[in-house]
Amino acid sequence: MVEEQVSPAAQGADLAAMRALHAVTKRVHASLDLATTLDAVAEGVVEVAGFRVAVVNLRQRDVFEVVSVAGDDDVRAALLGTADSCEQWKRLLEHSQDLSGLRFIDHATEIPPADDIFSWVPEHDPDELPDDPDAWHPHDALFAPLTAPSGQWIGVLSVDLPVHGRRPEPWQLEILSVFADQAAIAIEHARMYSALQQRESEARHAATHDPLTGLANRTLLFELGEELDRRPGAELGVLVVDLDHFKAVNDQYGHAAGDAVLAELADRMQQHVTADDVVARTGGDEFVLVVSGPSVRARADALAQTLRRELTQPIVTRFGEHRVGVSIGLAVRPTPAGVGRLLRQADTAMYADKASRRPCADS
Structure with missing residues (x-):
């Protein structure tokens, strides 16, 4: 049995990717501020995973709100602050297929218009699309549900516009999976810290204010x-x-x-x-x-x-x-x-x- 040889160039590329991933992961965990954490997640994916766009949706009660967009100013302007219902995302999961633990929706998948949260994608000329079945289509979608250690679904990390114009390779899927796991933990930690700060603020207010009038004590x-x-x-x-x-x-x-x-x-x-x-x-x-x-x-x-x-x-x-x-x-x-x-x-x-x-x- 002959072992597959890995070229020094490929080894060097893998090492560079791992170093970049390590650096970005440290940045993700460097702050307990939720907004800073989410921006680091999106920017890190663009830097490391080979996609021009990364979007983080954060669950806010019964909707998933776009809270961070990295990589493309037009996409950021179109998406930042928008929200789609949890039910829409649940139905999208039903339309998606597993791709190494991530979720992929092929452009040919029929999605009811009410559930099409990717309607922001600009119109395209079918004649300009490549015939290669592995080429990335403008209506392809790849995302990773972000799950807290408790099992709660707290967000979605999605990517678009792969740099090489093709469907993701195994190494990209692996990096996205790592980011999804780390991002979920970091988001949960940031939320816990935010909740702790809120409780401390409330306790401080209660200790220094009159409960009836709200005036200083x-x-x-x-x-x-x-x-x-x-x-x-x-x-x-x-x-x-x-x-x-x-x-x-x-x-x-x-x-x-x-x-x-x-x-x-x-x-x-x-x-x-x-x-x-x-x-x-x-x-x-x-x-x-x-x-x-x-x-x-x-x-x-x-x-x-x-x-x-x-x-x-x-x-x-x-x-x-x-x-x-x-x-x-x-x-x-x-x-x-x-x-x-x-x-x-x-x-x-x-x-x-x-x-x-x-x-x-x-x-």
Whole structure:
């Protein structure tokens, strides 16, 4: 039995392909950002597998969306952001044939128009097509379902326009299979990382925000306030707002009505501050606002007057119409002022304001 000899040139080509595949695979796994991962997958296939176009479809609920296209600007413009239903892809699998673990659809296969997701392919002149049965036809399709380790179908990697113009050779199919496996793992890892980041973000938000109003809580108030206090050449102003007669709302209408009133008043406060200001709920019916910048005294005085006017307007909820009063204390100092010190001064001023209007301000 005579062993088949492999030429040095072929060996060199195989080695170069393996080196390129290794480099691209490292790039695929180098980032946990999903968009970066998918772009690396598509670009890697074009670099290594001998196709001019690679497309990654990512499953998003009940559709497969084209999220990355590499190799051809016209194809990218035509496909990026488009989506086809999962049912369409399932039916395409039924029309396809196995090709070394990948899925191939011959151009002669009859596909119902409703399931033809390759309708973007430009029209062609039949007379210009080669007679070679192994030549790649514009309506041939080769793709690999991307399956997560859990078995879930999470995407599709498809290729088109082979460089040599022929149906893929075994080495190309092998490379595509490797990419499909690695891409599925990388996508799953990126998704898990994204989900972890989302959970961490939600946990951070829950730890630093009031669940009823969505405002900053005391922890975030001091964190953001201290950032503002570190700005040189500015002033820092703290307003403490305490509601009057709020207990009567709870007593007469119940805590659900009280919650609705608090949420409405929080919205009103946010409408009268800038993006750099901080609005926090620090207690049951107590709020704190922190403002900064040049000439804060005038702005803080104007804000206090605005809040007295706006917060005492009638509040209509599903429980009825409600009215509350407000007591406001204000403290302003040049930075660094010390948020805690300003808060104590504003709190003292708020109680003085409340005492000056008793018994009207009794809550």
